Ligand SMILES: O=C(O)CCC(=O)C(=O)O
């Protein structure tokens with residue numbers, strides 16, 4: 001992986017430690033400019049992202065649920081799935097080992113350092129300058145599949161069953177992604193296996209985000225607004241509080257956790273493949289004053305060597321191609337070496353429009 005040679009990040013606090021030592025302090029580097037402060041933006045609590053029932057989708061009357069999935073992809077780019085078939089016990093086990101990892105002493109977690117400019121390990125990803133505002137979050141990010149993207153030195157050995165649980169969990173999430181991509185292809189009226197065949201040995205990575213409570217949730221962000229570079233993302237969140245918000249019609253809509261549901265969102269790669277018919281959607285995480293929050297996020301994307309561009313079936317005279325064709329590895333490199341900032345990274349793939 002090519003990373004910027006000398007990334008200067010300045011001092012990066014471990015938020016849990018900061019919080020432990022000085023619970024009421026919010027350093028200036030975390031205080032957002034006015035237009036990014038949660039307290040200054042419009043939040044709509046009456047809207048809810050759609051819920052898709054996988055059992056219905058794969059049952060006898062699947063077409064009704066498929067119509068709901070089509071609307072969810074088109075109007076939201078975000079939905080929750082229930083009856084997805086992943087055992088609740090496995091979801092719970094993953095949450096337990098993830099939480100246990102974050103509860104370890106700092107010296108233990110620092111055995112898996114995320115080096116500046118890289119994206120695997122424990123620490124702060126997507127920090128490229130000393131001026132950049134920081135997210136109120138500690139994260140552990142790991143490449144999972146294909147195995148050559150793994151850095152085994154960064155896989156925690158504590159808690160003891162962490163790696164084993166992550167393996168089991170990732171295998172189930174991988175097959176859920178493949179099932180979802182079949183149904184998403186169906187909503188587009190293209191051959192069901194289009195995406196799975198094209199993706200080859202698909203890339204799968206996991207990021208576990210731990211958001212400690214924050215004395216000033218009105219001023220900081222847990223995670224900056226961004227779209228994901230993946231094709232699709234699967235997010236498991238704890239049910240203790242709400243933190244994820246999705247941008248819909250210039251308003252932030254909180255995603256209220258449903259027990260054992262998984263949140264799915266369309267990433268940049270699917271936006272390009274569908275020629276913009278389905279859009280990757282900006283989202284962010286906010287913090288809570290007295291509650292911590294944990295999310296376990298799986299990014300599913302094509303193999304790095306796949307050449308990507310709008311699918312010919314979705315390019316018409318009325319919908320001419322809006323994105324260029326590029327190598328997916330090239331986009332991934334671009335994504336991980338850019339700051340998280342709305343949908344900026346997708347500019348890479350856009351064909352400039354002539355007005
Ligand atoms: O924690 C969350 O809810 C958001 C996480 C997220 O968007 C990400 O890790 O890409």
Ligand SMILES: [Fe+2]
Nearest residue numbers: 226227228283
């Ligand atoms: Fe995300």
